[in-house]
Amino acid sequence: MSIHLNAAPGQIAETVLLPGDPLRAQHIAQTFFENPVQHNNVRGMLGFTGSYKGQRVSVQGTGMGIGSSMIYVSELITDYGCKNLIRVGTAGSYQENVHVRDIVLAQAASTDSNINRIRFGEKTFTPIADFGLLLRAYQIAQERGFTTHVGNIMSSDTFYHDDFDQYKIWADYGVLAVEMEAAGLYTLAAKHGVRALTILTISDHLVTHEVTTSEERQQTFDQMIELALDAALGLE
Numbered sequence: 641m642s643i644h645l646n647a648a649p650g651q652i653a654e655t656v657l658l659p660g661d662p663l664r665a666q667h668i669a670q671t672f673f674e675n676p677v678q679h680n681n682v683r684g685m686l687g688f689t690g691s692y693k694g695q696r697v698s699v700q701g702t703g704m705g706i707g708s709s710m711i712y713v714s715e716l717i718t719d720y721g722c723k724n725l726i727r728v729g730t731a732g733s734y735q736e737n738v739h740v741r742d743i744v745l746a747q748a749a750s751t752d753s754n755i756n757r758i759r760f761g762e763k764t765f766t767p768i769a770d771f772g773l774l775l776r777a778y779q780i781a782q783e784r785g786f787t788t789h790v791g792n793i794m795s796s797d798t799f800y801h802d803d804f805d806q807y808k809i810w811a812d813y814g815v816l817a818v819e820m821e822a823a824g825l826y827t828l829a830a831k832h833g834v835r836a837l838t839i840l841t842i843s844d845h846l847v848t849h850e851v852t853t854s855e856e857r858q859q860t861f862d863q864m865i866e867l868a869l870d871a872a873l874g875l876e
């Protein structure tokens with residue numbers, strides 16, 4: 641047990657998928673896991689452990705934002721020994737050529753959060769993905785014909801900005817899309833020497849204002865989950 645997870649010691653697998661939404665965690669477990677068992681219900685932040693193609697795997701909701709997600713990621717690593725952490729989430733596109741339903745593999749995560757100012761002061765730490773996991777996910781996505789973009793993303797502390805157009809400074813520097821957790825995940829993974837990757841499905845578009853329907857989000861989201869699960873197969 642940890643402060644925010646009531647799983648028994650050893651009940652969570654070394655590989656954990658991390659959606660923001662706890663109900664998506666339930667959907668993932670019910671759809672993809674064999675013999676799923678709920679390992680957490682504290683605060684309704686559902687988590688499940690089962691197996692996928694013979695390998696033990698868990699899924700844990702993290703809530704929205706760096707603050708909430710870092711609580712779960714910290715406890716998964718330090719209290720449960722988790723070693724392969726794969727965020728699976730939605731994102732808003734910053735670039736015309738990154739379309740809704742496309743997949744983004746977050747090679748690095750820029751942020752407007754203070755998390756690394758607290759750690760590093762005025763120096764700049766760059767939160768990056770595990771290269772091995774990134775490469776596996778990219779190769780599988782290519783084999784499956786998914787439209788996939790690899791690059792820098794933005795982990796924002798704010799969903800509703802006073803100035804909508806503030807995103808353009810990031811877009812001008814090639815940042816692909818915005819979400820709200822990856823920079824915290826990558827920072828903790830670096831600190832503890834574990835693997836982390838963020839895989840995103842574009843759910844809406846800041847340039848064209850296109851949005852996906854809930855049915856489309858479900859279908860493309862499921863493709864991303866299978867990609868994440870297959871990328872983690874065989875990892876120690």
Ligand SMILES: O=P(O)(O)O[C@H]1O[C@H](CO)[C@@H](O)[C@H]1O
Nearest residue numbers: 659660661704729730819820
């Ligand atoms: O779909 P999830 O994983 O929740 O991710 C995105 O969606 C939420 C905002 O709507 C934020 O958590 C953002 O990162």
Ligand SMILES: O=c1cc[nH]c(=O)[nH]1
Nearest residue numbers: 730731732818819820
């Ligand atoms: O954080 C997020 C997630 C999806 N879409 C956005 O615009 N922002």
